[in-house]
Amino acid sequence: MTQNSSRFRRWLPLILIIAGAIAGGIYLREYLTFESLRENREALLAYRAAHPFWAPAIFMLAYIVIVAFSLPGASAATLTGGFLFGVFPGVVFNVVAATLGAVAIFLAVRTGLGQGLKDRIDASDGAVRRLTDGITANEVPVLLSMRLVPVVPFFIANLIPAFLGVATWRFAWTTLVGIIPGGLVYTWVGSGLGEVFARGEAPNLGIIFEPYILGPILGLAALSLLPIVLKFLRRA
Template identity: 65%
Template sequence: MTIPDPKPSAWRARLPLIALVVVAAIGAFALRDYLSFDALRDNREALLAFRDANYALTALAFVAAYIAIVAFSLPGATPATLTGGFLFGLFPGALFNILGATIGAVLIFLAVRTGLGKGLAEKIDASDGRVKRMTQAIRDNGASVLFSMRLVPVLPFFVANVIPALIGVRTSVFAATTFFGIIPGGIIYTWVGVGLGEVFARGETPNLGIIFEPHIIGPLLGLAALSFLPTIVKSIRKERKA
């Protein structure tokens, strides 16, 4: 007679999420003075010198640091993005930023889904009413919705990572829409970072609201609208069949 293995406890399943919250809380207080534009401005010459002497190591360290910043929701994501452009140029700086943000986002997604998402998704599936219908609609059109959320950053990045985990979106869909959806914004902020040295030399601060200027947000809204086109076509077909 074989004895079945006991299921892991709820606490064990939530350990990654608990670790994420603890590190995020500690980092919010301990690292806020180090992950800032002031810290970058004061250490820019040392960073450039280290990059010139150890390019590959600097690139690996930067991507690892970016992953940690996103995964643990540490302060300094925007300065980190601009730093990618400042240290590595538009390319490969944008690629490093997008990779770091995507991997960090997937880690948050997996931690939340492991700790809370599966159980909550099962409860939603077992329920009736508006919440279930809304959740199912997002699942049915997950790629379009998530891609639009990434293109136009109306929701905070952390929130956009958590919501899909709570409603049972597939990891592959989440990762793909995150990677491709943040490319336009990643390129824009990396481009701002390319000129960061001149901005610091003039004693100014970078324009972080550039992504919401009409000539930039307009095309992004257009792309977001196009991403909803398959959803609209699908709805029309359902109505005709009905």
């Protein structure tokens, strides 16, 4: 196998992700919205009732594609999971699909860019190297806190670990665990969409920033960072 062929195969997953993201953003944007869910809710409910096995499978596959290609509409997809399947098992479908999609883009980015970038970082010195060394030394707490704190965009939280060479299994389980609180909140909001539709209103996606919800999530994030704090105190 030639060097150019090997390089192309390494970059192919990332190229497909980028091409899919561009195409999806252009052609699917109008379908991945709350308004589209509102307009098609009866058809979706009818399909779920008629196909109890295929409906969850197709939903999860669609969610995986949305996350893997970083398409707009992840929030609408999470609401749809709650609307169609309730808080449970809707939250399971949402969290598992989001995790699988995140792993897909993580692997694509790491295969195409991650190792080369990590090698350059390892060979460097200065602030960037110190920052990456600090993150690497505290991978699990940092990964969990990035998922738990809603101010970190989901897409960015998929890229940073890929650039730093985080192990796939560690990325996967911290993603799965870390997105459960936020996923549960949005699935719960989605489960009540029937009443929202009946009133002609839109769901309150800002509910996750309400103190009674954001407070416990930030508490979990702080708890995840406790090992770093204790390590710092021991060194002091």
